[in-house]
Amino acid sequence: MITKFLPYLKAHRRQVxxxxxxxxxxxxxxxxxxxxxxxxxxxxxxxxxxxxxxxxGGGPIGAVLSLPAGMLxxxxxxxxxxxxxxxxxxxxxxxxxxxxxxxxxxxxxxxxLYAHLQRLSLAYHGxxxxxxxxxxxxxxxxxxxxxxxxxxxxxxxxxxxxxGMLIILFPMDPLLTVLALTIVPVLFVLIAGFNRKIVEVAxxxxxxxxxxxxxxxxxxxAIKVVQAFTKEEEEHRRFMGASRDSLRATLRLYNWQTLx
Numbered sequence: 043m044i045t046k047f048l049p050y051l052k053a054h055r056r057q058v059x060x061x062x063x064x065x066x067x068x069x070x071x072x073x074x075x076x077x078x079x080x081x082x083x084x085x086x087x088x089x090x091x092x093x094x095x096x097x098x099g100g101g102p103i104g105a106v107l108s109l110p111a112g113m114l115x116x117x118x119x120x121x122x123x124x125x126x127x128x129x130x131x132x133x134x135x136x137x138x139x140x141x142x143x144x145x146x147x148x149x150x151x152x153x154x155l156y157a158h159l160q161r162l163s164l165a166y167h168g169x170x171x172x173x174x175x176x177x178x179x180x181x182x183x184x185x186x187x188x189x190x191x192x193x194x195x196x197x198x199x200x201x202x203x204x205x206g207m208l209i210i211l212f213p214m215d216p217l218l219t220v221l222a223l224t225i226v227p228v229l230f231v232l233i234a235g236f237n238r239k240i241v242e243v244a245x246x247x248x249x250x251x252x253x254x255x256x257x258x259x260x261x262x263x264a265i266k267v268v269q270a271f272t273k274e275e276e277e278h279r280r281f282m283g284a285s286r287d288s289l290r291a292t293l294r295l296y297n298w299q300t301l302x
Contacts, residue, residue: 047186050147057143064136065195069202071129073210078121081107086115140195144187151183172263173256182248236302243295250288257281 051058084090085107106117156179159167167175211219261268261277268277 047147047189050150050186053150054143054146057139057146061136061139061143061195062198064132064139065199066202068129068132068136069199069206071125071132072203073206074125075122075129078118078125081118081121082115086111086118140191141187144190147186147190148183151186152179155179155183171252171256171259173254173259174252176259177248177252177255181251233302236298240295240298240302243291243298247288247291247295250284250291253284254281254288257284 089111091108107114109117159175159179208219208223211222257277257280261281268274
Protein backbone atom coordinates (compact mmCIF):
# COMPACT_ATOMS: atom_id res chain seq x y z
CA MET A 43 0.00 0.00 0.00
CA ILE A 44 2.76 2.43 0.94
CA THR A 45 4.66 1.73 -2.29
CA LYS A 46 1.58 2.75 -4.29
CA PHE A 47 1.48 6.10 -2.50
CA LEU A 48 5.22 6.82 -2.82
CA PRO A 49 4.88 8.65 -6.17
CA TYR A 50 2.38 11.04 -4.55
CA LEU A 51 4.77 11.62 -1.64
CA LYS A 52 7.65 12.32 -4.01
CA ALA A 53 5.59 14.93 -5.85
CA HIS A 54 5.38 16.91 -2.57
CA ARG A 55 8.73 15.90 -1.06
CA ARG A 56 9.63 19.42 0.10
CA GLN A 57 6.40 19.85 2.04
CA VAL A 58 6.75 16.31 3.43
CA UNK A 59 10.34 17.07 4.53
CA UNK A 60 9.14 20.23 6.27
CA UNK A 61 6.37 18.26 7.99
CA UNK A 62 8.97 15.74 9.21
CA UNK A 63 11.12 18.58 10.55
CA UNK A 64 8.10 19.91 12.40
CA UNK A 65 7.63 16.48 13.98
CA UNK A 66 11.11 16.77 15.53
CA UNK A 67 10.43 20.31 16.73
CA UNK A 68 7.09 19.36 18.31
CA UNK A 69 8.71 16.36 20.02
CA UNK A 70 11.44 18.64 21.37
CA UNK A 71 8.89 21.00 22.91
CA UNK A 72 6.99 18.05 24.39
CA UNK A 73 10.19 16.86 26.06
CA UNK A 74 10.77 20.34 27.50
CA UNK A 75 7.37 20.54 29.19
CA UNK A 76 8.25 18.71 32.48
CA UNK A 77 11.46 20.67 33.15
CA UNK A 78 10.03 23.97 34.47
CA UNK A 79 7.83 21.97 36.86
CA UNK A 80 10.88 20.02 38.02
CA UNK A 81 12.66 23.30 38.74
CA UNK A 82 9.72 24.44 40.86
CA UNK A 83 9.60 21.17 42.83
CA UNK A 84 13.36 20.65 43.30
CA UNK A 85 14.80 24.16 43.51
CA UNK A 86 11.91 26.36 44.67
CA UNK A 87 9.90 24.13 47.01
CA UNK A 88 12.65 21.63 47.85
CA UNK A 89 15.39 24.20 48.36
CA UNK A 90 17.89 22.16 46.38
CA UNK A 91 21.09 23.87 45.29
CA UNK A 92 22.44 23.37 41.76
CA UNK A 93 25.52 21.11 41.50
CA UNK A 94 28.86 22.76 40.92
CA UNK A 95 30.17 22.49 37.36
CA UNK A 96 28.80 20.23 34.67
CA UNK A 97 25.99 20.98 32.25
CA UNK A 98 23.52 22.02 34.95
CA GLY A 99 25.79 23.75 37.43
CA GLY A 100 27.83 25.73 34.93
CA GLY A 101 26.85 28.27 32.34
CA PRO A 102 23.48 30.03 31.98
CA ILE A 103 21.49 27.08 33.39
CA GLY A 104 23.45 27.21 36.66
CA ALA A 105 23.03 30.98 36.79
CA VAL A 106 19.26 30.64 36.43
CA LEU A 107 19.05 27.89 39.07
CA SER A 108 21.06 30.04 41.47
CA LEU A 109 18.45 32.81 41.46
CA PRO A 110 16.42 33.50 44.61
CA ALA A 111 13.40 31.23 45.07
CA GLY A 112 10.87 33.94 44.20
CA MET A 113 12.66 34.98 41.04
CA LEU A 114 13.25 31.34 40.04
CA UNK A 115 9.53 30.65 40.45
CA UNK A 116 8.70 33.52 38.10
CA UNK A 117 11.24 32.26 35.54
CA UNK A 118 9.81 28.73 35.75
CA UNK A 119 6.25 29.99 35.27
CA UNK A 120 7.33 32.05 32.25
CA UNK A 121 9.09 28.96 30.90
CA UNK A 122 5.93 26.88 31.25
CA UNK A 123 3.89 29.48 29.35
CA UNK A 124 6.51 29.92 26.60
CA UNK A 125 6.98 26.17 26.10
CA UNK A 126 3.23 25.48 25.91
CA UNK A 127 2.67 28.42 23.54
CA UNK A 128 5.54 27.23 21.35
CA UNK A 129 4.26 23.65 21.34
CA UNK A 130 0.75 24.83 20.50
CA UNK A 131 1.93 27.09 17.68
CA UNK A 132 4.13 24.35 16.21
CA UNK A 133 1.30 21.82 16.46
CA UNK A 134 -1.05 24.22 14.67
CA UNK A 135 1.56 24.84 11.96
CA UNK A 136 2.24 21.11 11.67
CA UNK A 137 -1.46 20.34 11.29
CA UNK A 138 -1.78 22.97 8.55
CA UNK A 139 1.24 21.55 6.72
CA UNK A 140 0.03 17.95 6.88
CA UNK A 141 -3.52 18.89 5.85
CA UNK A 142 -2.16 20.86 2.90
CA UNK A 143 0.07 17.98 1.82
CA UNK A 144 -2.72 15.45 2.36
CA UNK A 145 -5.26 17.46 0.36
CA UNK A 146 -2.77 17.94 -2.47
CA UNK A 147 -2.16 14.20 -2.58
CA UNK A 148 -5.92 13.55 -2.55
CA UNK A 149 -6.31 15.91 -5.51
CA UNK A 150 -3.54 14.11 -7.42
CA UNK A 151 -4.98 10.69 -6.63
CA UNK A 152 -8.47 11.72 -7.70
CA UNK A 153 -7.13 12.98 -11.01
CA UNK A 154 -5.26 9.74 -11.64
CA LEU A 155 -8.28 7.61 -10.70
CA TYR A 156 -10.59 9.61 -12.95
CA ALA A 157 -8.17 9.40 -15.87
CA HIS A 158 -7.75 5.66 -15.28
CA LEU A 159 -11.51 5.06 -15.24
CA GLN A 160 -11.90 6.91 -18.52
CA ARG A 161 -9.40 4.56 -20.16
CA LEU A 162 -11.11 1.35 -18.99
CA SER A 163 -13.27 -0.63 -21.37
CA LEU A 164 -17.01 -0.26 -21.77
CA ALA A 165 -17.37 -3.89 -20.64
CA TYR A 166 -15.82 -2.95 -17.29
CA HIS A 167 -18.14 0.03 -16.85
CA GLY A 168 -21.07 -2.19 -17.77
CA UNK A 169 -20.24 -4.49 -14.83
CA UNK A 170 -19.67 -1.73 -12.26
CA UNK A 171 -22.19 0.39 -10.40
CA UNK A 172 -21.75 4.08 -11.22
CA UNK A 173 -22.46 5.05 -7.61
CA UNK A 174 -19.69 2.76 -6.41
CA UNK A 175 -17.22 4.38 -8.82
CA UNK A 176 -18.32 7.82 -7.63
CA UNK A 177 -17.69 6.77 -4.05
CA UNK A 178 -14.22 5.40 -4.88
CA UNK A 179 -13.19 8.68 -6.50
CA UNK A 180 -14.74 11.14 -4.05
CA UNK A 181 -14.45 9.30 -0.72
CA UNK A 182 -11.88 6.50 -0.94
CA UNK A 183 -9.28 8.92 -2.31
CA UNK A 184 -9.08 10.41 1.19
CA UNK A 185 -7.24 7.25 2.23
CA UNK A 186 -3.98 8.81 1.12
CA UNK A 187 -4.51 11.77 3.48
CA UNK A 188 -5.55 9.44 6.30
CA UNK A 189 -2.39 7.41 5.81
CA UNK A 190 -0.23 10.52 6.20
CA UNK A 191 -2.10 12.33 9.00
CA UNK A 192 -3.27 9.33 11.04
CA UNK A 193 -0.58 6.82 10.14
CA UNK A 194 2.95 7.75 9.14
CA UNK A 195 3.41 11.08 10.92
CA UNK A 196 1.79 10.13 14.27
CA UNK A 197 3.80 6.89 14.41
CA UNK A 198 7.01 8.76 13.61
CA UNK A 199 6.20 11.40 16.22
CA UNK A 200 5.55 8.73 18.85
CA UNK A 201 8.83 6.95 18.04
CA UNK A 202 10.82 10.18 18.25
CA UNK A 203 9.15 11.15 21.54
CA UNK A 204 9.76 7.69 23.00
CA UNK A 205 13.41 7.81 21.92
CA GLY A 206 13.86 11.24 23.50
CA MET A 207 12.26 10.09 26.74
CA LEU A 208 14.59 7.07 26.88
CA ILE A 209 17.63 9.25 26.27
CA ILE A 210 16.61 11.51 29.16
CA LEU A 211 15.33 8.88 31.61
CA PHE A 212 17.94 6.13 31.21
CA PRO A 213 20.87 8.12 32.68
CA MET A 214 18.64 9.18 35.58
CA ASP A 215 17.35 5.74 36.59
CA PRO A 216 18.11 2.77 34.28
CA LEU A 217 16.07 0.28 36.33
CA LEU A 218 12.95 2.45 36.37
CA THR A 219 13.32 3.05 32.62
CA VAL A 220 13.53 -0.69 31.88
CA LEU A 221 10.51 -1.37 34.11
CA ALA A 222 8.53 1.32 32.29
CA LEU A 223 9.34 -0.36 28.96
CA THR A 224 7.91 -3.73 30.03
CA ILE A 225 4.43 -2.51 29.06
CA VAL A 226 5.51 -1.85 25.45
CA PRO A 227 5.15 -5.48 24.16
CA VAL A 228 1.65 -5.70 25.64
CA LEU A 229 0.72 -2.42 23.96
CA PHE A 230 1.99 -3.70 20.61
CA VAL A 231 -0.14 -6.86 20.90
CA LEU A 232 -3.25 -4.85 21.82
CA ILE A 233 -2.66 -2.33 19.05
CA ALA A 234 -2.23 -5.12 16.47
CA GLY A 235 -5.47 -6.78 17.59
CA PHE A 236 -7.46 -3.56 17.53
CA ASN A 237 -5.95 -2.59 14.19
CA ARG A 238 -7.11 -5.79 12.50
CA LYS A 239 -10.65 -5.38 13.81
CA ILE A 240 -10.83 -1.68 12.93
CA VAL A 241 -9.62 -2.36 9.38
CA GLU A 242 -12.25 -5.09 9.01
CA VAL A 243 -15.10 -2.87 10.24
CA ALA A 244 -13.85 0.14 8.25
CA UNK A 245 -13.91 -1.95 5.07
CA UNK A 246 -17.50 -2.93 5.84
CA UNK A 247 -18.38 0.75 6.34
CA UNK A 248 -16.90 1.60 2.96
CA UNK A 249 -18.94 -1.12 1.26
CA UNK A 250 -22.17 -0.02 2.97
CA UNK A 251 -21.57 3.63 2.07
CA UNK A 252 -20.82 2.62 -1.50
CA UNK A 253 -24.19 0.87 -1.71
CA UNK A 254 -25.93 4.03 -0.50
CA UNK A 255 -24.17 6.04 -3.21
CA UNK A 256 -25.19 3.47 -5.82
CA UNK A 257 -28.86 3.53 -4.80
CA UNK A 258 -28.97 7.31 -4.89
CA UNK A 259 -27.29 7.43 -8.29
CA UNK A 260 -29.60 4.78 -9.74
CA UNK A 261 -32.70 6.37 -8.25
CA UNK A 262 -31.89 9.83 -9.60
CA UNK A 263 -30.86 8.51 -13.02
CA ALA A 264 -34.06 6.46 -13.34
CA ILE A 265 -36.39 8.95 -11.64
CA LYS A 266 -38.71 9.08 -14.68
CA VAL A 267 -39.14 5.30 -14.63
CA VAL A 268 -39.61 5.26 -10.85
CA GLN A 269 -42.35 7.87 -11.01
CA ALA A 270 -43.97 6.34 -14.09
CA PHE A 271 -44.45 3.01 -12.25
CA THR A 272 -45.12 4.65 -8.85
CA LYS A 273 -42.13 2.94 -7.21
CA GLU A 274 -41.25 5.87 -4.95
CA GLU A 275 -42.13 4.06 -1.71
CA GLU A 276 -40.27 0.91 -2.73
CA GLU A 277 -37.14 2.86 -3.66
CA HIS A 278 -37.38 4.81 -0.42
CA ARG A 279 -37.51 1.57 1.58
CA ARG A 280 -34.47 0.24 -0.29
CA PHE A 281 -32.56 3.45 0.37
CA MET A 282 -33.47 3.58 4.07
CA GLY A 283 -32.50 -0.07 4.51
CA ALA A 284 -29.08 0.58 2.99
CA SER A 285 -28.73 3.78 5.01
CA ARG A 286 -29.53 1.95 8.28
CA ASP A 287 -26.98 -0.75 7.43
CA SER A 288 -24.38 1.97 6.84
CA LEU A 289 -25.32 3.65 10.13
CA ARG A 290 -24.96 0.42 12.12
CA ALA A 291 -21.57 -0.31 10.53
CA THR A 292 -20.38 3.25 11.23
CA LEU A 293 -21.46 3.02 14.88
CA ARG A 294 -19.55 -0.26 15.24
CA LEU A 295 -16.48 1.43 13.79
CA TYR A 296 -16.78 4.36 16.22
CA ASN A 297 -17.19 1.92 19.13
CA TRP A 298 -13.98 0.08 18.22
CA GLN A 299 -12.12 3.36 17.69
CA THR A 300 -13.32 4.60 21.08
CA LEU A 301 -12.11 1.40 22.76
CA UNK A 302 -8.80 1.80 20.94
